[in-house]
Amino acid sequence: MVEETIARRYSEWKMRCPTHLCTGQEAVAAAVGQVLKKDDFVLSTHRAHGHYLSKGGNLSGMIAEIYGKETGCSRGKGGSMHLIDLDVNFMGSTAIVGGTIPLGVGLGLSIKLKKTDQISCVFFGDAAVEEGVFYESVNFAVLKKLPVLFICENNFYSVYSPLKVRQPEGREIYKLAQAIGCQSEQGDGNNVLEMYNKVSSAVNSMRNGGGPYFFEFKTYRWREHCGHNYDNDLGYRTQEEYNFWKERDPVSIFETFLIKESVITKNEINKIEINIQNELDLAFKFAEDSDFPKDDEAFKDIYAK
Amino acid sequence: MVEETIARRYSEWKMRCPTHLCTGQEAVAAAVGQVLKKDDFVLSTHRAHGHYLSKGGNLSGMIAEIYGKETGCSRGKGGSMHLIDLDVNFMGSTAIVGGTIPLGVGLGLSIKLKKTDQISCVFFGDAAVEEGVFYESVNFAVLKKLPVLFICENNFYSVYSPLKVRQPEGREIYKLAQAIGCQSEQGDGNNVLEMYNKVSSAVNSMRNGGGPYFFEFKTYRWREHCGHNYDNDLGYRTQEEYNFWKERDPVSIFETFLIKESVITKNEINKIEINIQNELDLAFKFAEDSDFPKDDEAFKDIYAK
Amino acid sequence: MQNDKKRKLNYAQAINEAMFCAMEQDESVICFGLGVDDPKRIFGTTSGLKERFGPERVFDMPTSENAMTGVGIGASFNGIRPVMTHQRLDFFLLAMDQLVNNAAKWHYMFGGKTSVPIVIRLLIGRGWGQGPTHSQSLQSWFAHIPGLKVVMPATASDAKGLLLSSIFDNNPVIFIEHRWLHNLEGDVPAVDYRIPLGKAQRLRMGEDISIISNSYMTIEALHAIEVLLENGVNCDLIDLRTVSPIDWEMVYSSVKKTGRVLVLDTSVSTCSVASEIVARVSMECFNDLKCAPARLALDDCPTPTSSALTKKFYMGAEDIIVSVGKMLGKKIDISKISMQKAFPHDVPGDWFKGPF
Amino acid sequence: MQNDKKRKLNYAQAINEAMFCAMEQDESVICFGLGVDDPKRIFGTTSGLKERFGPERVFDMPTSENAMTGVGIGASFNGIRPVMTHQRLDFFLLAMDQLVNNAAKWHYMFGGKTSVPIVIRLLIGRGWGQGPTHSQSLQSWFAHIPGLKVVMPATASDAKGLLLSSIFDNNPVIFIEHRWLHNLEGDVPAVDYRIPLGKAQRLRMGEDISIISNSYMTIEALHAIEVLLENGVNCDLIDLRTVSPIDWEMVYSSVKKTGRVLVLDTSVSTCSVASEIVARVSMECFNDLKCAPARLALDDCPTPTSSALTKKFYMGAEDIIVSVGKMLGKKIDISKISMQKAFPHDVPGDWFKGPF
Numbered sequence A, B: 001m002v003e004e005t006i007a008r009r010y011s012e013w014k015m016r017c018p019t020h021l022c023t024g025q026e027a028v029a030a031a032v033g034q035v036l037k038k039d040d041f042v043l044s045t046h047r048a049h050g051h052y053l054s055k056g057g058n059l060s061g062m063i064a065e066i067y068g069k070e071t072g073c074s075r076g077k078g079g080s081m082h083l084i085d086l087d088v089n090f091m092g093s094t095a096i097v098g099g100t101i102p103l104g105v106g107l108g109l110s111i112k113l114k115k116t117d118q119i120s121c122v123f124f125g126d127a128a129v130e131e132g133v134f135y136e137s138v139n140f141a142v143l144k145k146l147p148v149l150f151i152c153e154n155n156f157y158s159v160y161s162p163l164k165v166r167q168p169e170g171r172e173i174y175k176l177a178q179a180i181g182c183q184s185e186q187g188d189g190n191n192v193l194e195m196y197n198k199v200s201s202a203v204n205s206m207r208n209g210g211g212p213y214f215f216e217f218k219t220y221r222w223r224e225h226c227g228h229n230y231d232n233d234l235g236y237r238t239q240e241e242y243n244f245w246k247e248r249d250p251v252s253i254f255e256t257f258l259i260k261e262s263v264i265t266k267n268e269i270n271k272i273e274i275n276i277q278n279e280l281d282l283a284f285k286f287a288e289d290s291d292f293p294k295d296d297e298a299f300k301d302i303y304a305k
Numbered sequence C, D: 001m002q003n004d005k006k007r008k009l010n011y012a013q014a015i016n017e018a019m020f021c022a023m024e025q026d027e028s029v030i031c032f033g034l035g036v037d038d039p040k041r042i043f044g045t046t047s048g049l050k051e052r053f054g055p056e057r058v059f060d061m062p063t064s065e066n067a068m069t070g071v072g073i074g075a076s077f078n079g080i081r082p083v084m085t086h087q088r089l090d091f092f093l094l095a096m097d098q099l100v101n102n103a104a105k106w107h108y109m110f111g112g113k114t115s116v117p118i119v120i121r122l123l124i125g126r127g128w129g130q131g132p133t134h135s136q137s138l139q140s141w142f143a144h145i146p147g148l149k150v151v152m153p154a155t156a157s158d159a160k161g162l163l164l165s166s167i168f169d170n171n172p173v174i175f176i177e178h179r180w181l182h183n184l185e186g187d188v189p190a191v192d193y194r195i196p197l198g199k200a201q202r203l204r205m206g207e208d209i210s211i212i213s214n215s216y217m218t219i220e221a222l223h224a225i226e227v228l229l230e231n232g233v234n235c236d237l238i239d240l241r242t243v244s245p246i247d248w249e250m251v252y253s254s255v256k257k258t259g260r261v262l263v264l265d266t267s268v269s270t271c272s273v274a275s276e277i278v279a280r281v282s283m284e285c286f287n288d289l290k291c292a293p294a295r296l297a298l299d300d301c302p303t304p305t306s307s308a309l310t311k312k313f314y315m316g317a318e319d320i321i322v323s324v325g326k327m328l329g330k331k332i333d334i335s336k337i338s339m340q341k342a343f344p345h346d347v348p349g350d351w352f353k354g355p356f
């Protein structure tokens, strides 16, 4: 809903920065976020909204950041691609493909040095595993048995490039991580419960010194790579493929499941949705009402004290 | 013998550049060099003397290069770590760990574009597989089915660092290449015949479009990492380990084998050795007699015409 | 040829035409990079290439910037002329080892026996929240490295002529395109023409001050010069076209004539190409200078994202006018030019609909 | 403390002592890099650390420069203060993405909410055939990047005081050591003392010319100044110590006093730190300059290997004397200093027995 609201309002041209929405991929963030504790660390990529929110990141801070306001979580300096919320140990997201993977390993190292039972989790896409730094990072995490949770969201595309022009036929990303020496599994990225269970048990073992874990979750991005529209008209993916995944909408699948299992009623869901919409309206209002940073702010905070 | 002569004469301090000798590891270069044709491409690393010579590289040019002379194969600009001999398609060696691996893949790509049946062979050490560029390079070679022969000489050390501080326990380097999607084998790097056979059959398949091949050959460096001495006194490896490998000297093993199989007599070997020694003496004399480049030469050849 | 001269193309189309022209005449030219054959075709600059020259010569690649740079270099050893493209310069930071330790040094360190004829196209940007990881200008890094050539065309016709020269040059060439130039139109002849690397161009003739510029800043300078002219100030505008090697002869002769120099650059200030020009001019034309040399480049600061923060961050025609006025001791009214720019400051023009 | 002052250590020992001092007082300081715990201990600079602080805080690493830089950065988010070492700057080219896109920008791009207190020690070299891939000085690259600090100590006592400040600074600091300095002795107090980053030091006082220098070039300058003094020339020698940020105040005040400036640098010339200093001095002290500013840095050329080729390639005391003489219109006999240097030109002294 957050993403869809952004999408709806993007064409007001008030959110003036590249924005990568995760509609269709919500389940991965949701499941992993549910497993992690507040003091666990998370890092993410250009497509970070879901990860940020699922870690408990401040919604108003995020929307204000996309609006470029002083009250944004990065005070307007970062935009959609550079989010942070230190209150919940969401340590940052950035737009260089693969760039945060070694940072996650570094946080893992710091946990080991400080002897806490935290986890360092890093989210990335299927293109990130093509960067050498991915491989170097996993190698080091395994070598030092660090508590790093690698979550690869395989949505089959990097911008408009399908996997087949980037990785050899028959490649299974999770097996690659395995060959480096990492405990590794794959799963259905649209099945929130299955992911929750898998990740839970991995994280339990990790908290007890079990070393790093890698998950590949297959899922699908609905909207265009960057921006608020749909882009199936470009022809880089088929309508059939898109429909196939759209039918497997992780949110409605999970809702149906919850209703069927009588965990929740349709009515309760509606109430939750209304609450979210209210929160969202407030967040957008907060963002719209907030001041822009003063132009001199551009030249501050280059160095830390 | 070349390496040992360099070692003997290095302390005359006339070879004024970092020099990495391959005594103990000769068999890998010898076997692979025997398989490759003159128009196949080879690239190598800081420890390149063996690879250069086995490809048919000019001996006098190499010694003169180490002496920093105008007649050196790189005209004094490269030194021991930067050798080239375009007459035999030895395309260059350089000292950045892993740095030539993608170049080898690029040559593979050029072969495919030009539709010849050449092979591009790249030599590297066990540390090079820790560089992300190794992994990126193999991935691309597999993706495009390029005729690239990857030869990893695993001598268990990177300078004084054993494998265990760099790679996870139980790592098999050749299996890593396999997981990336490359056909991959390991072998005894001190057994020249076995290597010759393995590499021959791989190269045959590669010439017929079979795609890249990776070999891990285990072997051992006798002398210090860089320089002409022994360095077992430093304590980074045990005398037992060293003795174990010394007894498995690839050259004498192969000599004994050849004599036993009556391929050659001790006498004939002696003759060959004398010939080599003569060639070597000539090469050193050539190097010593050659002029140094004029000091202004330093500022030439920055740009190609 | 005369007819030709009146042919209008925009900068992106001019790049595209240079690619066609090069690939047509020499089958060793190949083109690769993320997205070169995707629906958007690098803002149209690689349109039609795959269809015309096939997937062997025009291909997408894994997100492996370092290795793929090495692949290009290695291929060039065997006579291939690769043109590699990155949608943002920032991504290319992953490939500095291959660029500097291999491409730049190869010819030299093997005694001139071989060379590396590769072109790397890098896009730099400005505005629309490109922010800290999508907008860096690093020409001074490349210019600092002996063995590299660095090209930064400002006009459509230069873009074509310089790209053709870059592709057929036997050295590694960094070809930097400013995103805000892609839609600018200019006269672009249809024929194959080459603009020599290392030669600057005088775009305006004047006696009062030399403005030395490159890439998009040249467009801002042209706007500024119009206003300055109305105010009786005559500027010599030298567009460098190539920032390594630099056409010192033209720079010095201009400064010797005017005695004043203002250097523009798209990057941050410290250790920039602008620094180099100010330094050299000060060393070589010391006795000709009538006042202190000046430069206009970005403050030493990463790029902020918010449009509120980029307003003061970037330099434009107004800043140029103010600087020139100061150097000549004249106060010039800039309200007119400020008004000219009706569209918001963070987009290059109406055609720009974000987010790239 | 007075006694202390007379305590001699060499530069490598001073670095080692700074490491001990930092790791002793703050257990969040860690030290890693290829070979930090090997028998040679990075030319002795990391001796004893592993024994004293254990393998968790002092460790070797895979040959993965890019990821390991990121690992250091990530660890620093959680309060760790990593000191990472590379035996040659050239190897660090693999890590430019992590350094520039992450370490340098992190504090800024998240609105100042977090910082990256990491130190990266890089060695630069000269002579003994280090050649094209083992001797590059890239301080200007780092100085060009906002958010990084760049330190280049010339003396043993500065090495200790600056390394301690670097480690406890909350920003990413590039700490560049010249291999030819490691054996140079100096007075190094045993206590913990900090030399502020961004403050230069006046090493010689004079009225005739300002020499602005850094790292090993300062040693050559000291030799040159002795000879110049005998010839009646008084030099102001400013050792920058930190090349980013630069102590402009001290530089300008010196140049305003002497009216002449010669800038020394260990790197190639174009777009160098020396360029920046010449440029700024020309812009800021224009009216004080009595003659054109000058710089002595390397020709724009990769490093050759043969000792026959490095002779003219590197700059030394003789070149400084000749330049100063030229600027002052004096001819100075350099035969004495040339003779002083009995050892071959490609080694720093008798102690040096190659190959590193």
Ligand SMILES: Cc1ncc(C[n+]2csc(CCOP(=O)(O)OP(=O)(O)O)c2C)c(N)n1
Pocket: A046, A047, A095, A096, A097, A098, A124, A125, A126, A127, A128, A155, A157, A158, A159, A225, C034, C063, C065, C091, C094
């Ligand atoms: C190093 C680098 N190369 C290229 C890009 C351009 N780019 C931005 S997003 C993106 C797609 C990445 O795909 P993936 O990792 O699968 O994530 P997804 O967008 O599918 O979520 C690319 C290539 C970049 N940001 N960084």
Ligand SMILES: Cc1ncc(C[n+]2csc(CCOP(=O)(O)OP(=O)(O)O)c2C)c(N)n1
Pocket: B046, B047, B095, B096, B097, B098, B124, B125, B126, B127, B128, B155, B157, B158, B159, B225, D034, D063, D065, D091, D094
């Ligand atoms: C990128 C890079 N990092 C570090 C070094 C320093 N170095 C020079 S040789 C060497 C050892 C490499 O080990 P390996 O690849 O196993 O080759 P070997 O020396 O054992 O033949 C290292 C680390 C380097 N040259 N390049």
Ligand SMILES: [Mg+2]
Pocket: A125, A126, A127, A153, A154, A155, A156, A157, A158, A159
């Ligand atoms: Mg993807």
Ligand SMILES: [Mg+2]
Pocket: B125, B126, B127, B153, B154, B155, B156, B157, B158, B159
């Ligand atoms: Mg080895």
